[in-house]
Amino acid sequence: MAQWIQGTVVDNIHRTENLFSLRIDAAVDDFTAGQFTSLAIDIDGERVARPYSYLSSPGQRPLEFFCYTATDGLLSNALVKLDSGDQLWIKQQPTGFFVLREIPVADELWMLGTGTGIAPYISILNTSEPWDRFQHIVLVQAVRTQADLLYQEMIKTFESKYPDQFSFQAYVSREPVPGTITGRVPASIENGSLEASVGRQLNTELSHIMLCGNPDMVKDTVIVLKGRGFRKHRRRTPGHITVESFW
Ligand SMILES: Cc1cc2nc3c(=O)[nH]c(=O)nc-3n(C[C@H](O)[C@H](O)[C@H](O)COP(=O)(O)OP(=O)(O)OC[C@H]3O[C@@H](n4cnc5c(N)ncnc54)[C@H](O)[C@@H]3O)c2cc1C
The missing domain is CATH 3.40.50.80 (Nucleotide-binding domain of ferredoxin-NADP reductase (FNR) module)
Structure with a gap:
């Protein structure tokens, strides 16, 4: 089973009203271009997790994700508020066959x-x-x-x-x-x-x-x-x- 590990936000670039690029440092396993992982934040004692595709390529650091702030979306509205140095959860192992x-x-x-x-x-x-x-x-x-x-x-x-x-x-x-x-x-x-x-x-x-x-x-x-x-x-x-x- 995939493990949660901690990631640290390097920066969070707010590009439009509802699009942002989240860059993270985390010791994730190698992935193949096109795969996704899960990002999560603990909200009111519950881990809220969603899948996110890697935008960065294998070996590239920091890891980068291109995110949409969904109207009333629980996780994306928390992710958009993260700032440099903040912590979040990321699945260590990648998933997916869009490769x-x-x-x-x-x-x-x-x-x-x-x-x-x-x-x-x-x-x-x-x-x-x-x-x-x-x-x-x-x-x-x-x-x-x-x-x-x-x-x-x-x-x-x-x-x-x-x-x-x-x-x-x-x-x-x-x-x-x-x-x-x-x-x-x-x-x-x-x-x-x-x-x-x-x-x-x-x-x-x-x-x-x-x-x-x-x-x-x-x-x-x-x-x-x-x-x-x-x-x-x-x-x-x-x-x-x-x-x-x-x-
Ligand atoms: C394999 C996979 C890869 C994904 N990769 C990404 C990614 O790279 N970037 C990303 O932003 N999201 C991605 N998503 C969607 C992501 O997992 C979340 O659903 C999304 O970020 C919203 O989470 P939420 O908790 O805020 O709202 P949710 O309750 O999960 O979603 C609420 C509603 O928002 C809308 N919505 C969700 N995601 C998007 C989106 N990306 N663009 C426009 N409308 C959306 C839908 O109408 C959805 O029903 C991916 C999903 C899957 C299954």
């Missing part, structure tokens, strides 16, 4: 995320493995407002380091922002606007698609992709779609 070793052979990797669902992709893209394995990588970051388009500097470093191997597409649902797609991910796959914008076609022979974040996006995108002949990937029945829902 590249679970992805079958493919030429192209499409990484589609909403909100904080971009965290595991950043962890993966900051390792060498995806760049060694895939001919092309498409990263999609779908958010509500322009201010929510965070970690752009990091994404720009992928663009400049891998100009022919990497495409990035932002979606902003609540305001028109030049260069972004307005609207939802499933609709844009259905009407072809994502593929038109990145200049590549999703292809059942070549593409593997990872979906992460909002469960409605995950569910509806799977439905649209199934309509185009893609299948969910399982170890026993290989397919094209790998998912991680955040709630």
